[in-house]
Amino acid sequence: MSETPPLLTVAGLSLSRGSRQQLANLSFSLQSGETRVLLGEIGSGKEAVLQALAGYSVRSEDFSGSISVRGQPPFSVTRLKPDALRVVYLAGPAVLPLSPHVGVIAQLSRVISRKLSVPLATGRTEFASALHRLKGAPPLDVFEQRAGTLDPEVLVWALFAAAFAQTPELLIADDPMLGLGPTQAHAMIDILREEQKRAGFALLYATMNTEAALWLNADVTVLRQGKVVEEGAVARLSGEQAHAYTKTLFRAAPRLALGDNSPRSDRRTEPVIQAHGLEFDTNGVREAVTFELRRGASLALVGDRQSGRHALMRAALGLDRIAAGRVILDAVDIGILTDTMLTRLRRRVAFISGDEDVLDPRMTLWDTVSEPLRAHLNLPRNVVAEAGEAALKRVGLATLKSSAPVSALSPFDKRRLQVARAIVSAPLLAVIDEPLRGLDAFAQSVMRDLLKVFRQQEGPALIVITSDFTVAQALAEDVMVFKEGKIVDRGPISEVLRSPKDTHTRQLIDAVLARPAGL
Amino acid sequence: MNTPVHKAAQSLRSAIRIVGFSGLGILMVTMSLTGVIARAPADSTDVGPELTPPSASYPFGTDLLGRDMFSETVHGLSVTLSGALIAMLVAIAAGGLSGFIAARFPWRSGYALRFVAGIFSAVPALLLAILFVGIAGRMQLTIVAGLAVAPAAFARAFDRARRLGTSPHAVYARASGIRESTLLQRDLAYEFRDTFLSTAARALAAVTIVISTMSFLGFGAVPPARDLGLMIASARSAYIVGWWTAAFPALALLLVVLCARLAAGLEEGERP
Numbered sequence: 046m047s048e049t050p051p052l053l054t055v056a057g058l059s060l061s062r063g064s065r066q067q068l069a070n071l072s073f074s075l076q077s078g079e080t081r082v083l084l085g086e087i088g089s090g091k092e093a094v095l096q097a098l099a100g101y102s103v104r105s106e107d108f109s110g111s112i113s114v115r116g117q118p119p120f121s122v123t124r125l126k127p128d129a130l131r132v133v134y135l136a137g138p139a140v141l142p143l144s145p146h147v148g149v150i151a152q153l154s155r156v157i158s159r160k161l162s163v164p165l166a167t168g169r170t171e172f173a174s175a176l177h178r179l180k181g182a183p184p185l186d187v188f189e190q191r192a193g194t195l196d197p198e199v200l201v202w203a204l205f206a207a208a209f210a211q212t213p214e215l216l217i218a219d220d221p222m223l224g225l226g227p228t229q230a231h232a233m234i235d236i237l238r239e240e241q242k243r244a245g246f247a248l249l250y251a252t253m254n255t256e257a258a259l260w261l262n263a264d265v266t267v268l269r270q271g272k273v274v275e276e277g278a279v280a281r282l283s284g285e286q287a288h289a290y291t292k293t294l295f296r297a298a299p300r301l302a303l304g305d306n307s308p309r310s311d312r313r314t315e316p317v318i319q320a321h322g323l324e325f326d327t328n329g330v331r332e333a334v335t336f337e338l339r340r341g342a343s344l345a346l347v348g349d350r351q352s353g354r355h356a357l358m359r360a361a362l363g364l365d366r367i368a369a370g371r372v373i374l375d376a377v378d379i380g381i382l383t384d385t386m387l388t389r390l391r392r393r394v395a396f397i398s399g400d401e402d403v404l405d406p407r408m409t410l411w412d413t414v415s416e417p418l419r420a421h422l423n424l425p426r427n428v429v430a431e432a433g434e435a436a437l438k439r440v441g442l443a444t445l446k447s448s449a450p451v452s453a454l455s456p457f458d459k460r461r462l463q464v465a466r467a468i469v470s471a472p473l474l475a476v477i478d479e480p481l482r483g484l485d486a487f488a489q490s491v492m493r494d495l496l497k498v499f500r501q502q503e504g505p506a507l508i509v510i511t512s513d514f515t516v517a518q519a520l521a522e523d524v525m526v527f528k529e530g531k532i533v534d535r536g537p538i539s540e541v542l543r544s545p546k547d548t549h550t551r552q553l554i555d556a557v558l559a560r561p562a563g564l
Numbered sequence: 565m566n567t568p569v570h571k572a573a574q575s576l577r578s579a580i581r582i583v584g585f586s587g588l589g590i591l592m593v594t595m596s597l598t599g600v601i602a603r604a605p606a607d608s609t610d611v612g613p614e615l616t617p618p619s620a621s622y623p624f625g626t627d628l629l630g631r632d633m634f635s636e637t638v639h640g641l642s643v644t645l646s647g648a649l650i651a652m653l654v655a656i657a658a659g660g661l662s663g664f665i666a667a668r669f670p671w672r673s674g675y676a677l678r679f680v681a682g683i684f685s686a687v688p689a690l691l692l693a694i695l696f697v698g699i700a701g702r703m704q705l706t707i708v709a710g711l712a713v714a715p716a717a718f719a720r721a722f723d724r725a726r727r728l729g730t731s732p733h734a735v736y737a738r739a740s741g742i743r744e745s746t747l748l749q750r751d752l753a754y755e756f757r758d759t760f761l762s763t764a765a766r767a768l769a770a771v772t773i774v775i776s777t778m779s780f781l782g783f784g785a786v787p788p789a790r791d792l793g794l795m796i797a798s799a800r801s802a803y804i805v806g807w808w809t810a811a812f813p814a815l816a817l818l819l820v821v822l823c824a825r826l827a828a829g830l831e832e833g834e835r836p
Contacts, residue, residue: 405733420742
């Protein structure tokens with residue numbers, strides 16, 4: 046009985062740019078219906094593989110290596126023609142693959158019609174039927190809107206549908222779940238696997254986080270600085286026998302400890318924020334809540350986007366008008382304050398967010414870190430300089446040029462710069478909003494440690510906004526779980542993890558607990 | 565965006581701006597050395613024979629009254645450019661700066677000003693300048709020209725400042741207690757650094773056109789003070805027989821406007 050030749054065989058794929066080798070001698074093969082995960086940080090070389098196979102930015106003089114399709118004679122890696130193999134590229138909403146000013150369907154229908162060489166109307170029909178197949182997808186008319194008006198959690202459905210509508214033989218997924226909450230990311234992985242089972246395409250999945258590799262439960266190629274560190278089944282790589290780098294990579298992934306009974310902070314410090322019957326509004330749904338947060342204590346607001354977490358935070362800090370209830374912030378009833386007085390009161394509130402545009406991109410690193418001191422306190426220059434330098438040193442940014450503009454920093458550096466800015470402002474209350482979103486496994490691990498140290502040393506009250514229970518558990522002691530504008534669960538985080546009262550809480554926990562059998 | 569095409573476009577724009585600023589620099593040096601470069605005082609008649617075409621003795625020729633067109637053009641350039649520089653400052657202060665500050669006024673008053681500026685900017689600057697000259701008198705031409713250009717600059721600066729004021733980084737800064745005045749200072753400092761030169765160059769081009777056209781139409785400079793617009797206007801009768809009497813002042817005017825537009829990177833407004 047003759048064996049089926051692999052759909053794709055890549056041999057000796059290398060990429061050199063100038064004197065720098067970005068990828069060295071990568072070889073692998075993929076059968077139809079098979080999945081391979083390329084796991085590595087930014088710049089590990091996985092980008093080069095995607096470029097070569099997806100056929101963009103390929104300069105033949107930079108690449109070497111060969112490709113063979115269905116056992117045919119191999120040819121140069123830069124000469125992969127669309128008629129030899131239908132390769133479809135799937136990017137996630139985090140990399141903004143669509144123009145924000147044009148309707149989603151209009152853009153994706155064009156992509157589909159070009160790929161399949163069919164009229165635009167047929168492309169639209171194909172998109173609609175692919176979307177219809179996806180369980181839980183938003184209705185088609187949602188995607189008539191411009192891409193810029195839709196959340197990434199909604200856009201991702203359209204990107205998946207468009208990729209599936211192109212009937213790929215090889216689907217190249219470029220970290221499509223990056224920046225999504227674990228519940229949705231997990232759901233989208235399930236959809237990807239179901240569609241792969243139905244259509245039988247080979248899947249090459251590039252990611253910088255181990256979570257997706259674990260969920261896909263496939264063979265993994267671990268890349269570092271352009272070289273293959275290790276290859277094998279994820280079940281083996283995540284185990285004890287793995288290479289040191291791989292082991293560190295997998296250990297950097299957060300784990301939820303259901304049986305964690307670490308003692309709660311029992312410091313009876315002064316209350317920082319007290320909310321009494323505070324009403325907040327999420328898309329027309331009103332909810333009232335009473336809570337208190339003392340200095341050194343921490344509260345996680347866990348839920349999906351638009352679930353009410355931000356509405357509560359904004360109401361509690363007086364950023365939105367309070368419909369009903371009272372908020373006492375630093376012993377002052379914010380309801381009786383003017384805007385100017387409220388702004389003054391919020392000097393002791395720091396924000397650390399996973400959003401890219403929290404910091405002014407025009408400011409320099411130094412201006413950004415020293416601004417809270419310069420703006421709020423009339424301190425001598427040397428004191429400002431010392432405080433700024435100490436904060437930059439603590440977050441590991443002291444080696445960067447202080448005149449570097451924020452726009453030139455990497456997402457991870459921007460995130461650390463926010464921590465440094467928070468340190469110099471000596472906050473009473475810090476709002477930490479999806480702090481790990483879009484970072485690779487190592488950066489997430491470093492950021493988590495930085496935030497823990499920040500909490501221990503500066504001792505502010507923390508409000509942690511996240512969709513990931515592992516982040517909540519790492520940084521907070523109490524939790525409120527949000528669903529569609531309502532608080533469905535609340536209490537000490539260890540108790541909520543042990544016995545969630547609501548199915549939505551259970552889903553959020555399962556999303557980060559989920560591991561393939563044996564892991 | 566960091567594509568090769570984008571990089572090439574950026575390099576080209578930088579080169580264009582360098583050429584423009586270099587040209588403006590040369591014109592300003594000429595303006596400051598008028599007394600040295602011009603061979604005769606302004607409006608000196610009978611310096612040479614009447615209507616002499618350009619020659620070695622009179623490189624720009626002479627006009628009907630025997631004035632040396634080279635000297636006259638240098639004097640005219642000096643008058644036009646010095647007036648345009650003052651008008652440019654007026655346009656920046658009354659337009660750009662005011663628009664930027666008005667964007668931080670309480671919502672209604674800021675937008676009311678924006679609305680008024682929008683209406684004025686819909687009227688061609690030249691017609692506004694004629695209207696303002698009627699009110700203020702032709703002696704105030706430089707201020708009038710600056711004010712005529714200001715509404716469009718006000719509207720542009722206002723819109724830009726509103727966008728900056730509602731950008732996520734400004735929202736976060738306010739949420740952490742940064743005062744509105746600090747944010748305004750920050751925006752002004754960065755806008756000054758990043759866009760002042762191109763805004764100033766664009767305003768210079770606009771006010772130069774307004775001042776010269778006003779003078780050409782008889783609403784501007786009063787003889788014996790002669791700017792380039794008035795020189796072109798007074799050469800109309802001799803243009804057919806002595807093209808050089810209008811061509812060289814026109815060329816000088818073209819150089820001022822072209823260099824200013826090149827210095828602004830050939831941009832009409834704010835880059836997205």
